Amino acid sequence: xxxxxxxxxxLSEKWTTYKNTVKLVNPSxxxxxxxxxxxxxxxxxxxxxxxxxxxxxxxxxxFQDSPRRAHSIAAQGGINAAKNYKNDGDSTYRLFYxxxxxxxxxxREGNVYRLAEVSAxxxxxxxxxxxxxxREYGGLLDNRSFGGAQVSRTFYARGQTGQQLLIGAYQGxxxxxxxxxxxxxxxxxxxxxxxxxxxxxxxxxxxxVTGELERHFGHAVLLCTGGYGNVFYLSTNAMGSNVTAxxxxxxxxxxxxxxxxxxxxPTCIPVSGDYQSKxxxxxxxxxxxxxxxxxxxxxxxxxxxxxxxxxTDIAEEDRDYYLERKYPSYxxxxxxxxxxxxxxxxxxxxxxxxxxxxxxxxxFSAAINRLGKHVIEERYGNLFDMYxxxxxxxxxxxxxxxxxxxxxxxxxxxxxxxxMTTVPGLYALGECNFSDxxxxxxxxxxxxxxxxxxxxxxxxTIGSYLAGEIFTxxxxxxxxxxxxxxxxxxxxxxxxxxxxxxxxxxxxxxxLGKIMWDYCGMARTAEGLKQAREMVKKLRAxxxxxxxxxxxxxxxxQDLEKAMRVADFIELGELMIVDAYERNESCGGHFRTExxxxxxxxxxxxxxxxxxxxxxxxxxxDPAMHKEELxxxxxxLATRSYK
Amino acid sequence: xxVKLRIWRQRNAQEQGKFVxxxxxxxxxxxxxxxxxxxLNESLVNKGEEPVAFDHDCREGICGMCSMYINGRAHGPQKxxxxxxxxxxxxxxxxxxxxxxxxxxxxxxxxxxxxDRSAFDRxxxxxxxxSASTGQAQDANAIPISKTNADLAMDAAACIGCGACVAACKxxxxxxxxxxxxxxxxxxxxxxxxxxxxxxxMVAQMDAEGFGSCTNTxxxxxxxxxGISVANIARLNREYLNAAIVSEEMPK
Numbered sequence: 001x002x003x004x005x006x007x008x009x010x011l012s013e014k015w016t017t018y019k020n021t022v023k024l025v026n027p028s029x030x031x032x033x034x035x036x037x038x039x040x041x042x043x044x045x046x047x048x049x050x051x052x053x054x055x056x057x058x059x060x061x062x063f064q065d066s067p068r069r070a071h072s073i074a075a076q077g078g079i080n081a082a083k084n085y086k087n088d089g090d091s092t093y094r095l096f097y098x099x100x101x102x103x104x105x106x107x108r109e110g111n112v113y114r115l116a117e118v119s120a121x122x123x124x125x126x127x128x129x130x131x132x133x134x135r136e137y138g139g140l141l142d143n144r145s146f147g148g149a150q151v152s153r154t155f156y157a158r159g160q161t162g163q164q165l166l167i168g169a170y171q172g173x174x175x176x177x178x179x180x181x182x183x184x185x186x187x188x189x190x191x192x193x194x195x196x197x198x199x200x201x202x203x204x205x206x207x208x209v210t211g212e213l214e215r216h217f218g219h220a221v222l223l224c225t226g227g228y229g230n231v232f233y234l235s236t237n238a239m240g241s242n243v244t245a246x247x248x249x250x251x252x253x254x255x256x257x258x259x260x261x262x263x264x265x266p267t268c269i270p271v272s273g274d275y276q277s278k279x280x281x282x283x284x285x286x287x288x289x290x291x292x293x294x295x296x297x298x299x300x301x302x303x304x305x306x307x308x309x310x311x312t313d314i315a316e317e318d319r320d321y322y323l324e325r326k327y328p329s330y331x332x333x334x335x336x337x338x339x340x341x342x343x344x345x346x347x348x349x350x351x352x353x354x355x356x357x358x359x360x361x362x363x364f365s366a367a368i369n370r371l372g373k374h375v376i377e378e379r380y381g382n383l384f385d386m387y388x389x390x391x392x393x394x395x396x397x398x399x400x401x402x403x404x405x406x407x408x409x410x411x412x413x414x415x416x417x418x419x420m421t422t423v424p425g426l427y428a429l430g431e432c433n434f435s436d437x438x439x440x441x442x443x444x445x446x447x448x449x450x451x452x453x454x455x456x457x458x459x460x461t462i463g464s465y466l467a468g469e470i471f472t473x474x475x476x477x478x479x480x481x482x483x484x485x486x487x488x489x490x491x492x493x494x495x496x497x498x499x500x501x502x503x504x505x506x507x508x509x510x511x512l513g514k515i516m517w518d519y520c521g522m523a524r525t526a527e528g529l530k531q532a533r534e535m536v537k538k539l540r541a542x543x544x545x546x547x548x549x550x551x552x553x554x555x556x557x558q559d560l561e562k563a564m565r566v567a568d569f570i571e572l573g574e575l576m577i578v579d580a581y582e583r584n585e586s587c588g589g590h591f592r593t594e595x596x597x598x599x600x601x602x603x604x605x606x607x608x609x610x611x612x613x614x615x616x617x618x619x620x621x622d623p624a625m626h627k628e629e630l631x632x633x634x635x636x637l638a639t640r641s642y643k
Numbered sequence: 644x645x646v647k648l649r650i651w652r653q654r655n656a657q658e659q660g661k662f663v664x665x666x667x668x669x670x671x672x673x674x675x676x677x678x679x680x681x682x683l684n685e686s687l688v689n690k691g692e693e694p695v696a697f698d699h700d701c702r703e704g705i706c707g708m709c710s711m712y713i714n715g716r717a718h719g720p721q722k723x724x725x726x727x728x729x730x731x732x733x734x735x736x737x738x739x740x741x742x743x744x745x746x747x748x749x750x751x752x753x754x755x756x757x758x759d760r761s762a763f764d765r766x767x768x769x770x771x772x773x774s775a776s777t778g779q780a781q782d783a784n785a786i787p788i789s790k791t792n793a794d795l796a797m798d799a800a801a802c803i804g805c806g807a808c809v810a811a812c813k814x815x816x817x818x819x820x821x822x823x824x825x826x827x828x829x830x831x832x833x834x835x836x837x838x839x840x841x842x843x844x845m846v847a848q849m850d851a852e853g854f855g856s857c858t859n860t861x862x863x864x865x866x867x868x869x870g871i872s873v874a875n876i877a878r879l880n881r882e883y884l885n886a887a888i889v890s891e892e893m894p895k
Contacts, residue, residue, distance in 0.1 A: 050777040065698060066764050068804055069706040085784065121780070128780035130773045130831050132797040139787025157797060163705055164800060171772035178768035186761060209753055238700040273671055275678050278702045386704065389728045392673075455777045504688045506681070550693045555655070556754040558696055559688065 002255070002613055002628040005416040006110035011634045012092075015114040018417075019460055023467035030055035033466050034474060036203055036218030038190045038245050040067030042162075042447060043430025044224030045169035046454025052176030054459060056466075059216055060173065060182055061205055063189040063240055063561075068170045071226060071238040072450060075162025076283035076383065077146060078154035079447040081119040086143055090151040092116045097635065099445060102148040102335055103410070103438020104588035104603065105637050106258075106611075108630065110417060111435045118456040119448050123155055125455055129168040133157050146443035147284055148335040148642075154444045159283055159382045165447055169454070188214070189561065190245045191489045193221060193252045193426065196481045200252075200426035204482075204489050208561065211554040213486050215477035219469045220425045220462060223249060224454070227409035227431040229262065231569045231576065232521070233513025235406035236268060236281040242565040243572050246413050246432055254421035255613035255626060257414035257434030259572070260580035263441055263589050264522050265407035266292075266339035269390055269400075270359040279405040280390060282362070283383055284443040287332045289367035289376065290400070292339070293319045294351040294360050301351040311353070311361055311399050322346055330642040337440040337589045337601075338642060340404035344522050345599065347403075354401045363399035404522065408446060410437040410589065411579075414613040414628070418461035419453060422613075425465060429453035434611070439588025493553045496563045501546030505563045508543045512536065512566070512573055520577050525593045529581040533574060540570045575623060579612055582625065605637050644670050644736040648683065650695055651743045656751055662741075676719065676729035677702060677709065696755040702727040704868065707803030710810070711756055712743040717807035717866045725805065725868045745806055747815035748853040760806050762852040763820060770844035771824040773834050792830050799826040801869045808863035808871075814855030819863035821849050822879035823871050829882055839886035846883055 007014040025033065033056050037048045040062040048060040062070060082095040096116040100107055123141070127133065133155050134142040143152040157164040176182040187208040194202040194215070202217040228243035229235035250256045267282045295301045296318050303309040322342055327334045334342070343360045346352060353359050368376050373396060377384070384395050391401070413421050413428035415435055420427050430450040437445060519532035543566070551557040585608045586592045586601035595602045611628040645668045653660025670679050677699055684694035700708040709726040713719035718726045721733050734740060742756065750758040800823070808819035825842050828834030834841075857876060864873045 046777075053776040064700060064706070064708060065760055066707075066804065068764075069700055069708045071701060071706070074701045074703055074705050083783070123783045124780035125775070125777055127783040128773070128775035128833055130775075130796075130828050130833050132793050132800050132827070132831070133783075134797075135788055135790050135793040137790050139789050139793075140784050157800075160705065160801065163803075164797075167800065171767060172775075172777075174764060174768040175772040175774060177764075178770075184764065186764070209759075238706060239702060240700050272673050275671060275674050275682060277675070277678050277681055280703050385723075386728075389704075389724060390730070392730070392732060459777065502689075504685055506685060548688060548691070550688055550691065556696060556757065559694055 002414070002626050003416065004108060004110070004628055005418060006108065007417070011109060011113050014110050015117055022460055022464050025463050025467050025470065027055050029470045031057065033057065033219045033469060034059070034217060035220050035222065035462070036216055037061070037222045037224060038203065039070065039224035039226060039432070040170070040173070041070035041072035041224060041226055041430060042166055042169055042450030043432070043454045044070070044222070045166060045173045046451050047222055047224060047429060047458050048182050049169055049172030049176055050455050050459050051462070052173070052181035055181070058176070058182040059185060059218065061185045061188045061190055063187065063208060065186055067173060067184065067186065068167060070166065071241050072166045072447070073163045074238065075447055076159045076281065077285040078144065078156035078161045078444040079122065079165065080146065080153050080444040081123045081155060081448065082116055082153060083120050083123060085141060086152045088151045090153050094151065095119060095153065098149050099436070099442060100438070100635055101640055102440055102442035104440050104601070104640055105438065105605070105609070105632070105635070106587055106630065107436055107438030109632060109634055114457070115436050115449060115452050118452045121456055122448060122451045126165060126168050129172060131157065131164045131168045144285060145288055145333060147287065147333045147339070148330070148442040156285065159285070159380060162447060165451065169451070190248070191564065192248045192485050194481050194485045195252055195423065196475065196479065199424045201475055202477065202482065204486050209556055211552070211557060213489060215482045215486060217475050217477055219466060219472060220427065222427045222429060222458065223413065223432050224429045225432050227412065228569070228572055229406045229409055231512065231573050232406040232516045233509050234271065234276060234279050236265065236279050239278060242568070244565050244568045246428070247568040247572055249413060249421060249423065249426060251616050252423060253616070254423045254426055255414040255615055256411070256575060257611050257613045258411040258579065259576045259614065260520065260583060260590050261410035261439050261588065262406060263336060263408040263410060264340045264404045265336055266343055266404050267362060267402045268405035268407070269387065270354055270356065270403040280386065281405070281407060282387060282400060282402060284336070286362060286380060286383060289379070290332065290362040290364050291321055291366060292323050292332055292360055292362055293321045294346045294353060296320045298350045301353060304353045305355065305357050320351070327642045334642050335440060335442060340522060341591060343404055359401040359403045361399035362402045364395065365399070368396065408441055410434065410439060410441055414611065418464055419458055420465065427458065427462070429458060439590055493560065493564070496547065496549050496560065496567070497553060499545065499547050499549070501548045503546055503548060505547060505549060505559060505566050508539065508547060509566045509569065511539055512570055515539070516573055516576070520580050523591050523593050524580050526581060529577050533577045533581070536570060536574045536577060543567065543570060571619060575614060578623060579614065582612065583608060609637070644672060644731060646670060646679070646734060646737070647739040649739060649741045652695070652755055653752055655754055660752070670731050672730070672732040674731045675702070675727065676731065677727050679731055696757050698757050699727055704728045705803060707805035710745045710758060710805060712745060712810060714741055717745065717810040718868050723868060723870050745810035747809045749809060749815060749817065750806060763804050763806065765852065766817070766821060766845055766848045767824065769848035770837070770841040773828060774837060775833065786832050788831060796827050796830040799823045799830070799871065799875050802871050803869055805868065807866050807868060809854060811862040811866035812855070812858060813860070813862070814858050816857050817849050817854035818857040818876050818879065819867065819871055819873065821845050822875035825882055826875040826878045829878065838882060839889065842879065842882040842886045
């Protein structure tokens with residue numbers, strides 16, 4: 001059994017007790033301790049800024065040309081905080097409970113309560129840094145609602161909340177760069193972890209401009225490298241988002257938690273052709289004012305698909321506002337997993353729209369009639385523009401066409417309460433870890449978790465480990481462990497370049513994505529997963545025999561970068577399938593067709609109220625599962641109902 | 644649709660670059676411009692040739708990673724959009740499209756269409772922030788901010804740091820980028836204590852990086868994918884002048 005190290009005591013006092021008793025590192029010792037941070041999204045940038053402020057020597061790495069580009073920047077809708085500025089009954093407990101319930105009772109109580117507790121501090125911190133949140137005419141902060149909540153607790157900056165939060169953290173990070181506390185390594189990709197005597201002691205990074213491999217020492221290593229949604233090839237993630245850092249950690253002994261928990265977001269722009277490289281999200285905030293529907297009859301849907309009818313031709317009584325019908329108390333703001341499945345059901349019932357029939361409508365006409373076009377424009381203007389750019393349709397006049405797409409991964413590296421993986425000195429923050437969202441993440445919670453981990457959790461919890469490291473001198477990078485790890489990385493780069501087969505890296509990535517979407521996507525079955533595992537194994541063998549990677553290792557080579565990432569995605573795909581196969585229940589984003597009740601996910605709390613943490617046992621061997629039992633001391637497990 | 648491409652190829656910063664002609668046939672008008680380049684690259688890889696290097700990441704117009712000078716314009720022909728938000732329907736069948744990297748002294752070429760924009764990070768590090776260390780913040784609603792100021796600050800903060808303003812300017816000036824950050828922070832009460840120091844330090848770093856002076860031609864505003872207004876440059880000039888003539892030690 002894994003120990004999550006949740007502090008004892010009542011739920012609401014755990015974090016306070018922890019902070020009061022955790023070991024501290026005095027300022028003169030902090031100057032001698034070096035920390036490596038990989039990734040500069042909300043978690044990485046906020047951790048780098050804060051640890052730099054505290055006086056640690058920080059090195060921060062990102063593969064993009066600037067830390068400000070990390071994919072947190074694309075988050076649109078908002079960030080939750082239990083401020084109760086609206087006086088609508090919100091509280092720390094309610095945010096905690098909504099998040100636990102939203103995650104379908106598969107997250108840790110202690111972690112989630114801490115998250116809800118620090119949420120209010122995040123908003124304070126961001127305002128102090130100059131994040132221009134939306135305000136009301138009286139000069140105070142505005143809020144809106146997001147899925148899975150009945151209060152307004154979401155703070156936002158137009159449709160660019162992630163951008164503004166990241167710029168805030170990035171500016172804090174650059175301030176520390178200017179002060180000499182943080183060293184920045186852009187266009188650098190981490191390709192392995194160096195462990196010495198079982199502890200994480202550094203990384204091997206490839207300088208993407210020169211192709212050189214570099215060795216970097218750290219007393220601790222923080223992975224803040226985001227999620228792995230790109231295993232599906234098509235997702236809302238950035239093109240460069242990848243699993244490599246987390247995967248290398250897994251192969252060096254860090255357990256991987258709940259890899260099959262993936263979030264399929266209900267409101268994305270549908271696929272338009274096989275040349276498609278990525279999918280674009282339309283923020284969940286749109287469901288505050290947009291109503292989701294399909295035609296009631298298959299005939300009308302068919303007529304629309306064939307271009308004989310327009311959505312505006314369908315009379316009000318011939319439309320099925322299926323979310324409002326099925327979930328009257330949450331309506332269009334039902335959680336993401338539930339809304340996605342409902343859209344799939346409608347399309348499976350041949351009532352989908354758009355050329356492919358894989359789309360439903362998100363209609364703003366009622367809101368525009370009620371509030372006026374200018375109000376909708378002020379609330380969502382940039383999202384409407386984005387939609388129009390992509391589809392060449394005007395969403396003020398015709399309803400948006402949307403369909404679910406891969407958006408976020410709740411699974412990730414297993415961490416304890418201190419955010420440490422099973423490798424001492426190796427931490428995982430933000431989407432990279434598995435900890436707070438259970439089997440489904442609620443909207444506006446990812447930004448909250450990334451910043452909570454970076455600004456308010458790791459600065460305390462890292463002290464617990466580093467207080468024991470004050471006598472460890474910086475280890476020179478000519479140590480044999482660095483030599484050996486670098487050699488290992490060099491060999492895999494050379495191997496990829498030496499194959500010179502006939503198919504491109506993208507070809508394999510697309511094949512992998514298709515298998516994952518068909519068998520390990522919105523609906524999964526034991527039989528399908530079994531087949532899929534064989535298919536992925538075959539694909540991996542073929543990749544290593546027949547991939548063609550152009551260029552050389554010692555130069556700027558985007559083809560090689562991609563190849564390294566896809567090689568890791570293929571291995572990860574198999575682990576996700578294994579995890580999905582072993583979890584014989586439906587919960588949140590993990591929907592096993594065999595386990596349902598009246599079309600809703602059917603959990604099995606007696607047998608599956610645990611975290612599956614997987615241990616690497618070699619690429620060709622089965623991974624080993626370790627269980628962390630989820631103990632609910634405060635919350636009563638219940639069937640999740642949004643009706 | 645079929646298009647001809649003239650693309651700038653350059654192995655690295657040291658070697659000389661040149662235009663190379665390519666053709667992409669059967670492009671779908673609903674394909675994004677970068678997906679069209681993906682198709683080209685896939686065909687190059689299949690022939691064993693090296694693909695065209697270009698920067699891109701989010702492909703939804705917000706990360707600021709994509710660049711490219713397309714038919715003589717930063718981010719191509721469409722107003723208020725990044726390169727990744729261009730679609731083939733923005734071009735015509737049979738058209739020859741010329742693609743170059745952003746060209747500026749402050750943005751040296753790394754390879755093909757990829758340039759080094761780290762100068763922007765150094766300008767931010769010089770002063771583009773509010774010194775608010777974690778843990779010191781008071782309640783977020785303690786200081787009301789007028790909606791007008793908050794909205795203007797947000798307009799300026801929408802900058803994605805792509806560098807189109809520099810690429811579009813014949814002096815390769817970074818005034819729009821710098822002024823957007825100075826404005827964003829100067830418009831908020833939290834940014835007030837450091838406003839003089841910030842304006843002086845950011846402008847000094849901008850000059851040190853080799854960016855030119857403002858031409859007053861407004862090419863930057865015309866090409867900015869986020870519509871950042873040149874009114875910010877006026878505000879920067881005011882901030883800078885104020886800071887330059889008033890000593891840092893004088894009370895405000």
